[in-house]
Amino acid sequence: MVNKLTLPGENRTLYTYQPRQIAAQFKLPSGKPFKKRIAYSAVHVVCDPLANTDPLSNGQIDWDATMQYRHYLWSLGLSVAEAMDTSQRGMGLNWDRAKELISRSIKEAKSVDGNIASGVGTDQLAPGPTVTLEDVEAAYEEQCAFVEGEGGKMIVMASRALAACAKGPEDYERVYRKILGNVSQPVILHWLGDMFDPALNGYWGHEDIDDAMEVCLAIIREHEANVDGIKISLLDETKEIKMRRELPDSVKMYTGDDFNYPLLIKGDEQGYSHALLGIFDAIAPAAAAALHAMDEGDLTTYDALLEKTVPLSRHIFQKPTFSYKTGVVFMAYLNGHQDHFRMIGGSESARSITHLAELFVMADEAGLLRDPDLATERMKLVLMQAGIR
Template sequence: MALAVKLPTPDRGLQVYHLGAPARFAPSRTPIRGRIAYAAAHVVCDPLADTDPVAQPRIDWEATLRYRHYLWSLGLGVAEAMDTAQRGMGLDWPAARELIARAVGEARSVGGTIACGAGTDQLMPGPAVTLDDVIAAYEEQCAVVEQAGGRIILMASRALAACARGPEDYAYVYDRILAQVRQPVILHWLGPMFDPALAGYWGSHDLDTATEHCLQIIGTHAERIDGIKISLLDKAREIAIRRRLPAGVKLYTGDDFNYAELIRGDAHGFSHALLGIFDAIAPAASAALQALDAGDLERYEAILAPTVPLSRHIFQPPTYFYKTGVVFLAYLNGHQTHFRMLGGLESARSVVHLAQLFVLADRAGLLADPELAVHRMRHVLALAGIEEAGVCTI
């Protein structure tokens, strides 16, 4: 029998939605070869912690680390303690430091690929903050990642964006940090749609000018840079930057709107992946990359194309609330027992938004257990006061 559920619609009504069959994505049996693919992983909060959920959120370490093992089992790498893990939106530096240490240890135990965010979020931006303060904060976090044995993702810094007077200040900070790293790092350019505090990064609000400043830093330190993650949701700009990178420096797409095309690439090259959406669509991402390895572009497109509308929905403005959709999908699929988030961020999206996410996930074949997903969707609707919402089989 077909499964159906009543869902709220934008016009304040209810509509019966008939679910399709879940896709049966084959697990990765061999390493993914053609692309490097990091899923920026979310964290699971501890819903039973008797603390202030905003000021003192607690992490469920068992569930959080179990999810990383799930990603590794699919052949994906883990980008740890990034913005998907609510860095700067619920996950503070002490918790991120512990997360990095624990996750790198777990990666080592199974041979999983991992890279970890090192930023300056222990330093609150303010008029008294200097460039040397920013450097010291970066040095502290880079040391934590290196001592744990992880690769550094050098995250964009809110404190640097606040105190830098121009591109020369960015060059000064990055020169100092890159001169000290033990192995090549992944740089990180997060656009203001992901974090408004990063507007004007690299010393200019004009993206063409900022691009030139960024490329100059990369060119100066190419031997110390593995690649750069770009999250600007600008396909043409990413391709243009990719074609200008020095030999050996990779482009890791952070474009959660255009990832399918950018990863596939063109006659001039392709992007690797460091994506928050890969947390949510991990089985599809793994299967698509396996198809790409096999040269089966038709299957690659068939798998990823239905995930793009889902991703565009999850990352709709305000883009920085995409974490809510990522965690909601993990909850629907049974990877955690609750839909609670650090800082109470589960409330950041409307119930209508979540209902549409449910539909798009189903259409992408990403509800692994439809009965469980319907059961949990019904609970979320009931908590929103939608008592008429029901489940039926037809």
């Protein structure tokens, strides 16, 4: 029997919570790819807790556990979006470490015929007053060449350096024209809102989202043959639907909206979004089961499975949104995918114990704790570190 927990509530109060006795059962055809949607999970990394290095500046990765988690996602039919912001790219994971991560993951993907795309950006280039557009182009080209050299597909991430040095839309058009004109296969573009990264405020040369969207759409139309799709993370379903309807027919929309993904993936009479989501790391079995149900034409099950995950996702991605990685890794810890709750950059401390307790309850209510006994024992350990017994 699962033991009760003492959890923190509002205003320093404590209350007793009884976790579920059994986990939800998800219908998961092993390794079977989805037919109606492409679904990438932006995936976290597992840090090495025993590495005797400074976790803030030189956090080390547990390669075995990190690769095992990618194999777990592939076994569910999900694709992997590697070295993105969910992997703490630019927030603990630097380009040198990202190169090794990308190289290892591409090799593992090939061993099981798993689908993978990797993030390319300019994070080897620190934004500053002396950075030029030529510097940004060279940084992008270096990363593109590396991923293509590894035989991988690319997700062209938004650039902090470009956001800092661009004078207007024409500078974005110039840089993306240079990058997209030289890729060997179609790429996924990535528009990350400033709620995920404040340094990207005003991306595409405009703070107004509609004006920025027009610049982005113009770039896509000019380079349609080299753009597989675009992932937008604006947490505004109306903006995503508007842009989706204006994309060229050959260009896919990949939702990055961790608040409204069930509706956006389901779509409407004018189209739908594929998925490239950080929350799919945390809710992988429910997401995979829902997409398999969609393939079978069972939208009732699709709705029921994903509806239960939305409160959890909105909690994990609450402001400050960029701290969502803490919740994603905490879910992996609770579910036994890693033996500890430590993160590169010390990011396990980015959320409060009350936030983590609420996360536990929401995950339990959604049936996403695959071994309630294990999850409860691990929650107890985290609570004890906060002085709660």
